[in-house]
Amino acid sequence: MQTNVILSIAKKEIMDNIRNKWIILVSVMFALLTLVVSYFGSLASRGWQDLGFTISGMANLVTFLVPIIALMLAYAAIIGEIERGSMNSLLSLSATRFEIIIGKFLGLAGVLCFTIIIGFGAAGLMIAANVSNVNYADYGIFIGATMLLGLVFLSVALFFSTIFNKRSTAMGGAIFLWFLFNIILPIVFIGLLAATIDITKFALGNPIVVPDWYHALNLFNPTSVYSSLLTIAIGPVSSMNASSMIPAPAWYSSGLLIGVLLAGIIVFFVLAVWRFQRKDI
Amino acid sequence: MATQLVKCPTCKTTITVSGESGEKIFLTCPQCNQKGAFIIPEEKSAKTMGTNEATIEVNGLTKSYNHFTAVNNVSFAVKKGEIFGFLGPNGAGKTTTIKAMLDLIHANTGTIKINGIDVRTHGKEAKKYVGYMPEKVAFYDNLTALQNLRFYAEIKHAPKEECIHLIEEFGLGDTGKKRVGKFSKGMVQRLGMARAILGNPPILILDEPSGGLDPRGVVLIRDKILEMKKKGTTIFVSSHILSEIQEICDRVGIINKGLLVAQDTVEGLSKKLNLKPQITVTVGSMSAKIENAVKKLPGVDSVKTQGNTLEIVCDGTMKAKVILAISTAGGNIQNIQTKEPSLEEVFMRYTEA
Numbered sequence: 001m002q003t004n005v006i007l008s009i010a011k012k013e014i015m016d017n018i019r020n021k022w023i024i025l026v027s028v029m030f031a032l033l034t035l036v037v038s039y040f041g042s043l044a045s046r047g048w049q050d051l052g053f054t055i056s057g058m059a060n061l062v063t064f065l066v067p068i069i070a071l072m073l074a075y076a077a078i079i080g081e082i083e084r085g086s087m088n089s090l091l092s093l094s095a096t097r098f099e100i101i102i103g104k105f106l107g108l109a110g111v112l113c114f115t116i117i118i119g120f121g122a123a124g125l126m127i128a129a130n131v132s133n134v135n136y137a138d139y140g141i142f143i144g145a146t147m148l149l150g151l152v153f154l155s156v157a158l159f160f161s162t163i164f165n166k167r168s169t170a171m172g173g174a175i176f177l178w179f180l181f182n183i184i185l186p187i188v189f190i191g192l193l194a195a196t197i198d199i200t201k202f203a204l205g206n207p208i209v210v211p212d213w214y215h216a217l218n219l220f221n222p223t224s225v226y227s228s229l230l231t232i233a234i235g236p237v238s239s240m241n242a243s244s245m246i247p248a249p250a251w252y253s254s255g256l257l258i259g260v261l262l263a264g265i266i267v268f269f270v271l272a273v274w275r276f277q278r279k280d281i
Numbered sequence: 282m283a284t285q286l287v288k289c290p291t292c293k294t295t296i297t298v299s300g301e302s303g304e305k306i307f308l309t310c311p312q313c314n315q316k317g318a319f320i321i322p323e324e325k326s327a328k329t330m331g332t333n334e335a336t337i338e339v340n341g342l343t344k345s346y347n348h349f350t351a352v353n354n355v356s357f358a359v360k361k362g363e364i365f366g367f368l369g370p371n372g373a374g375k376t377t378t379i380k381a382m383l384d385l386i387h388a389n390t391g392t393i394k395i396n397g398i399d400v401r402t403h404g405k406e407a408k409k410y411v412g413y414m415p416e417k418v419a420f421y422d423n424l425t426a427l428q429n430l431r432f433y434a435e436i437k438h439a440p441k442e443e444c445i446h447l448i449e450e451f452g453l454g455d456t457g458k459k460r461v462g463k464f465s466k467g468m469v470q471r472l473g474m475a476r477a478i479l480g481n482p483p484i485l486i487l488d489e490p491s492g493g494l495d496p497r498g499v500v501l502i503r504d505k506i507l508e509m510k511k512k513g514t515t516i517f518v519s520s521h522i523l524s525e526i527q528e529i530c531d532r533v534g535i536i537n538k539g540l541l542v543a544q545d546t547v548e549g550l551s552k553k554l555n556l557k558p559q560i561t562v563t564v565g566s567m568s569a570k571i572e573n574a575v576k577k578l579p580g581v582d583s584v585k586t587q588g589n590t591l592e593i594v595c596d597g598t599m600k601a602k603v604i605l606a607i608s609t610a611g612g613n614i615q616n617i618q619t620k621e622p623s624l625e626e627v628f629m630r631y632t633e634a
Contacts, residue, residue, distance in 0.1 A: 008435040012421065019423035019460070085419030089476065092383045092413035092486075093436045094295075094405045280386040 005095045006103040013107025014114075017073075023115055026069055030119025031126075033065075034058055038127045048130040051139045052235070058120075059230055062146050063223040064182060067153040070112055071174035074157035077104050078276060079170045087281050101276050105158055105269060112150045116143060138234045145233070148261040149226040153177075155268035162275040185221045189214060215249045219260050229257040291315040295409060295438040297481050299513075311440035336361045336410075336484055336515045337382065342391035344377050351377040353539040355391070359517055364510055366530035367519040368624075370632050374539040375519045376416055379488050382517075383413060395484060412482035416489045416519075418473030422462030426453050426472050429461055430479060439480030447475040451501070466493040474502055478509060485509060487518040491525065503529060527624040537632045547624050554630050556622035557582060560593045560603055565613035567591075574610035578602055589615075597621075 017023050037057040038049050049057075078101070081087040090100060120143050128134045157174055164170040193214050218224040228248045287296050289310040298306050298319055306319050337359040344352045352374040359365040369375045380386045382393050384404040393400040398407040420429045430444035448454055451471040461469065470493050477485055487506070491499045499522075506516055506529055520526050526533060527547055534544035543550055564571060567589045575591060576584050580599045585592040593603055600619065607614055 085417035088415040
């Protein structure tokens, strides 16, 4: 494995996204959204809210926005190049398929992380300059967790990019994934929960006891893992997901949740490599 | 002349070195400027770069998609320094063969060797020797020509300065900051050829290199191919422009419905098909006597008369006898032309249903 080949491919991906202004657009969008949420997000008070409030306000948006941005960034990474014809030339050089895919992942991961750091970072600094209570550590955790969430979806999209034979199908797949993780899975899991627990006890005012299998199932949904991670590492984070209104179990820990997200990144990346190695170009 | 790939001991950049066997070549690494010398090994150069030794060897290549066999047991070899034309109708299996040669698709059976290295097991090593121009040339549309070429130069470990030189050479010097996405098809095609020869590879694989080019572009590519041949480059070229293939290729292979139906020189294939040259004779005044005199000659296959012109298909050795017969019959020969069997005729015969 030649690191210079990997770095050249990663550099090209970054350069390509700088030239198409993707990085600038998404960074500005993240920064503006953060500022809007911080300034206008509270009904109780006007003006800038502290970073803690901003995080809880942004968490909902992030679970919707970051996955779709990561999916759109990588869904065509492999199939797009194959369809356009540039993969032929790339593979005719003395670069292995593994070097190409890892270079692409690193480049796209760089683009995604850069936009998150710059977008949220710039907004965070602006908010910090206007409020007195600044908790940089919590905000750092928020940015870090957001990058992990983005990388999971990037890895998933890269895998999708290797299994489909058309760019348009891969795009459809990416959109389906977004619905799956943001809408379908939370509803299905809650539905399963409602079907298995005794609702009458809950209605009589007894504390709801959520079985462990429900929390275990939620570990398969990166957006739920992300929300739980923020709740455990920072504090309660509001969410539109019904599932995240249920308190996290005692056996959830930051380490476990970070591990789950990292495992997601690795598993889908390995699957992408496996599929790409066998693909006819 | 032998070509070797040498790794810089400092930065591990691969450098292409050309020279005679045993010749000491002084080098400067284009990446780190490390100076050094390299002696072209006599044994290796003789063994792997010998004039008669194949630099591309394809044996028993088969590739199937579900129940369709795109390439069926294809075998051929291309010798060092030769231009091998690869012909076939649309969908015959040309591009599939080329893709298998570069390990872009996984062949079902068969072996493919580039400079003696098995592409299927040591693809990375084998492809160091190859420059490739695909049928559908594509680049990164958001980048300029120079940015694109520099990217490929980095991966090929070719000197970056060569990119500027190639862009000028292929008439793209004035594109500046223009993105490749805004280039015309011809410009992209020329840039594709520049990418293929970047790093001066000892083997070129060109799939329809003249497709979409204007006549000036076609000449530019053809001249470049001939220039590369003079440098000792082995060239494998697939094209639909048969006249061009006939002009530049030493040998041709014809593939039809996945089977390699013929491979030889154009003359060799003509002989195998018993194709004969056509002699066209224009006389001052045509008569039945002249026509009959030619028809009676043994070895003449056919005679057609059009006005004062006779079109005679016969053995190449019959030319003198034809002239004598016409003169004896009172014909006043004003013009005589001989047309050898064309590659088009050979192609049509080998690919007819």
